[in-house]
Amino acid sequence: MSTPSTIPDLAALLADDFDFKFVGEGAANIIFEIIQSQEPDPLLHDKLLRVPKARAIALDYLHVQEYWESSVRPLFQDGDLVNQVLVHLGACSAKQNLIISRMQAAVSSVEPTRRKDFRGSTVGETEYAMLVDDMRAARSNIKGGGGFEILLEFKPKWLTQSPDAPANAIRCRNCAKEWLRYHDKLQKKLQKPPKLQQSFTPDDKLQRRQTQKALPLPVLCTIDLLNSSSCIKARERVLSRLTDPSPTSRSTVALTNAIPEGSRQWRLLSRWLEGNSLLKRLELAQRANDDPEHLDRNGRGKRKRGGCLTALVGQENPELDLAMTLRDCTCFLRIPGPPGPPPLERAGAGGPAEEDDDDDDEQGEAAATEQDVEEESVEVEAKLGDLDKKNGAAKLATWQALERRLIDEGFYTKRRPRAEWTCALERTDEDEDED
Ligand SMILES: O=P(O)(O)O[C@@H]1[C@@H](OP(=O)(O)O)[C@H](OP(=O)(O)O)[C@H](O)[C@H](OP(=O)(O)O)[C@H]1OP(=O)(O)O
Numbered sequence: 001m002s003t004p005s006t007i008p009d010l011a012a013l014l015a016d017d018f019d020f021k022f023v024g025e026g027a028a029n030i031i032f033e034i035i036q037s038q039e040p041d042p043l044l045h046d047k048l049l050r051v052p053k054a055r056a057i058a059l060d061y062l063h064v065q066e067y068w069e070s071s072v073r074p075l076f077q078d079g080d081l082v083n084q085v086l087v088h089l090g091a092c093s094a095k096q097n098l099i100i101s102r103m104q105a106a107v108s109s110v111e112p113t114r115r116k117d118f119r120g121s122t123v124g125e126t127e128y129a130m131l132v133d134d135m136r137a138a139r140s141n142i143k144g145g146g147g148f149e150i151l152l153e154f155k156p157k158w159l160t161q162s163p164d165a166p167a168n169a170i171r172c173r174n175c176a177k178e179w180l181r182y183h184d185k186l187q188k189k190l191q192k193p194p195k196l197q198q199s200f201t202p203d204d205k206l207q208r209r210q211t212q213k214a215l216p217l218p219v220l221c222t223i224d225l226l227n228s229s230s231c232i233k234a235r236e237r238v239l240s241r242l243t244d245p246s247p248t249s250r251s252t253v254a255l256t257n258a259i260p261e262g263s264r265q266w267r268l269l270s271r272w273l274e275g276n277s278l279l280k281r282l283e284l285a286q287r288a289n290d291d292p293e294h295l296d297r298n299g300r301g302k303r304k305r306g307g308c309l310t311a312l313v314g315q316e317n318p319e320l321d322l323a324m325t326l327r328d329c330t331c332f333l334r335i336p337g338p339p340g341p342p343p344l345e346r347a348g349a350g351g352p353a354e355e356d357d358d359d360d361d362e363q364g365e366a367a368a369t370e371q372d373v374e375e376e377s378v379e380v381e382a383k384l385g386d387l388d389k390k391n392g393a394a395k396l397a398t399w400q401a402l403e404r405r406l407i408d409e410g411f412y413t414k415r416r417p418r419a420e421w422t423c424a425l426e427r428t429d430e431d432e433d434e435d
C-alpha cells in the first residue's frame, strides 16, 4: 500500500529537459505523455502521467489510490487492470512549479480541439499524480506479428440492469441513459422546452426528422456486450458499433483507426468478445455490490431490489459507491496489427498508413485466413482503467435524480416508433440466434 513517505517524487525522476504532451482527458482527469530526450527512469518507462483537474467534487488521489488498492484490485486477476502508482508533485521547489506550468501549457496548446464542455478546465492544485500503464497503440507490435496495433476504448457500463429499473423495462440502464441523452440533445436542437409526452407527436414532423438524422446515435448496448460470448447476433451488433470510426460527440467508444469488417483485427476483436472473461468478472463485481447481503460470492442468491433510490442521503453507502465506481470505468483493447512489417516502413511515410489504401496490406489480409487467426497465439490485450472511487456523498442526489427521470419520463419503458436501435431487453427470443 502506498504511504506518503514511500511515494516517489516526480521532480526527482524527471531529467532537466522534460516536457509534457496532452494525451486525453475526462471529466475529472487529464493524461499526459512525459517527453524527455534521454532514457527515462525505469519507473516512468511505458507510463503516462494522470493528474486531477481542478474540480471540487473529485476525491484526492491519495484516497483514490488507497481505495483502488484495497477495494478494487482484489476483485480482479493479475493483468486485468491498468496499473497505477502515485508520484508526489508537491508545490515547493522551482522544478515542481515548472512541472505544473508545463502541464498547463500542454493543455492550453490543444484548447481549441478539446471537447466543448471540457474547455477551460485546468490541472488541479494537487499533491499527487498517478503513473498509469500507457495503453496507447504501439507503432508496431512485435509479439503480434510486427504490424500496427489499434487501440479501442469503451465504457462497459451497467452490464446488468439497474436494481431501480421498473419490472416492465424494455431498455437496460445504459440504453435508457443513452436515449435520455439523445432526447435532451434533440430537444435542444429543436429549441423547444423538453416535453417528453409530446416528443413523439411533434407539430413539425419534417423538422424533427431532419434533426434526428443529424444526431449521432452511438449506442453500445452493454447487455449485448455481455451476451457477445454466447449470442452471435449480439456479437455482430457490438462489433458493428465498436468498429465504427464515425466521430461522436462523446468518448464512450473511441478508435484509433477503422477496423474493416472481416479484417484480421475485426476477427481478433470478435474472438475476444466471444472468449474473454474480463467482462464477466466486471459484471459480477458490479452486480454483487447492488445487494451484497443477498448474493453469495458467485453472485447467486435472492436479489433484493436496492439501487441508488433506496440509499439514504447523508449516510455512508459503501456498496453503492463501489458499484458506481465499477460502472464508470474504461476498457482499453489493444488489437495487434496485421502480420508483416509495419506499412509505414514499406511506404516510407511519416504517419500511420490507412490499411485500406495499401495493396500489400490487402494481400496480407487475404493471406491471413480465419484459420490463421485461430492458430496464431495473437491475443487482444484488454485492461480496465479509470476505476476511481466515486464521491458518493457528493453524487448521490445526482444519481437519484437521474434514475428518477429515467423511470418517470419513460426512458426504460416507453416504446419508440421507428427506433434507430433496440436494446437487448426489447428483443424477443425469436429475434436471436443462439450459438
Ligand atoms: O452519469 P453517467 O452514467 O452518464 O456517467 C458519467 C460519465 O458519462 P458517460 O455516460 O460515460 O459519458 C462521465 O463521463 P464523461 O464526462 O461524459 O466523459 C463521468 O465519467 C461521470 O463521472 P464523474 O462525474 O467524473 O465522477 C459519470 O458519472 P457517474 O454516474 O459515474 O457518477
Ligand SMILES: Nc1ncnc2c1ncn2[C@@H]1O[C@H](COP(=O)(O)OP(=O)(O)OP(=O)(O)O)[C@@H](O)[C@H]1O
Binding pocket: 023, 024, 025, 026, 027, 028, 029, 030, 031, 048, 050, 082, 132, 133, 134, 135, 136, 153, 251, 328, 330, 385, 386, 388
Ligand atoms: N492508461 C492510458 N493509456 C492510454 N490512454 C489513456 C490512459 N488513461 C487515460 N487515457 C486517455 O485519456 C482519457 C481520459 O482518461 P480518464 O478516463 O482517466 O479520465 P476521467 O476524467 O477519469 O474520465 P471520466 O470522465 O470517464 O471520469 C481516456 O478516455 C483515454 O483516451
